[in-house]
Amino acid sequence: MLEFDVNSSDKSARSGQLTVNGRKAKTPLFMPVATKGAVKTLTSEDLEELGVQAVISNMYHLLMAPGIEVIESAGGLHEFMNWDGVIFTDSGGFQMIRKDFDQDINDERLRFTSGGDEYEMTPRECVKNQWRLGPDVAMCLDHCPPYPADRGELEKSVRRTRKWAERCRREEMNLFGISQGGTVPELRRKSCRDMVDVGFQGYAVGGLSIGEPREEMYQMLEIADDVYPANKPRYLMGLGSPVELLESIERGVDIFDSAYPTRNARHRSVFTKKGRIDIRKSVHKQEYGPIDENCDCPTCKNYSRAYINHLCRAEELSWMRLTTVHNLHFLLELMRRARDAIEEERFEQFKRVFIDDYK
Ligand SMILES: [Zn+2]
Known part of the structure; x- marks a missing residue:
């Protein structure tokens, strides 16, 4: 279902191709965000003309509107958006855990309110909801701590992220695991190893680019490059400034997404x-x-x-x-x-x- 070929490499930097459900995307790959099923101000034809290969949508936002069942009944996101390129979906964990929600989270489930309604979701339901949207690749639910966070909070998030990853994982899905650990080298390394232990089709680096110094972020990418298997795609979430993209490619990252170009x-x-x-x-x-x-x-x-x-x-x-x-x-x-x-x-x-x- 998902293949990844590294065609050439120059030290840690790699160029390759991701093939998923017959759809192809060359890496290093930048995905614009189609959070609510659209890249703001553009149509799906615009994306095709620009040579966009993949977009990422957000399960949480699509759950809020128009609702998972609306998209599922339309035949999935590809049909709904009229977009035949690759689609990733994000779990929405980052949004659901954000401080402004009335949050109540444990290892089994997260509970939050939004627009006056109460929601409860297990990690498994989070992935299942993504899958109902019909993406090519879904993301594990991870627990992203705020920045800065103390050591105890980071350790808790690493532990919980592993537990959630074990619950998210399903053989029949193209699913990427996400490491946490802030910018503490041994915690980041542990979290990357946890994801490899659980075993996914690709591996993301999460919880970065949220205010930490750049050099610390780059150091975490070097750890991920070291721990993550070379034959699987690596994805750095939420980063899109040109300089940071190049620095990250140099450290072995294949896939990026960010609202940076469109929001700017x-x-x-x-x-x-x-x-x-x-x-x-x-x-x-x-x-x-x-x-x-x-x-x-x-x-x-x-x-x-x-x-x-x-x-x-x-x-x-x-x-x-x-x-x-x-x-x-x-x-x-x-x-x-x-x-x-x-x-x-x-x-x-x-x-x-x-x-x-x-x-
Ligand atoms: Zn121009």
């Missing part, structure tokens, strides 16, 4: 070779060139900075779509170039040149 786009922040710029600033008012000279996305091919600046100021809604298209294209292109660099064994140089420019 909706806050007028667009990627360029030389870093992010605020397209609404008056300095762009009479710049008649594209957002990025080197970009061949539909936005840059057809529209100027001046025009998008005007659309922002005039509150013409199409600017959000134009900036989203550009930002997403920018990251997808970065992944394509990273794959080429790995295949040609010049990844480190590629990364250095990109980062020097971008900073």
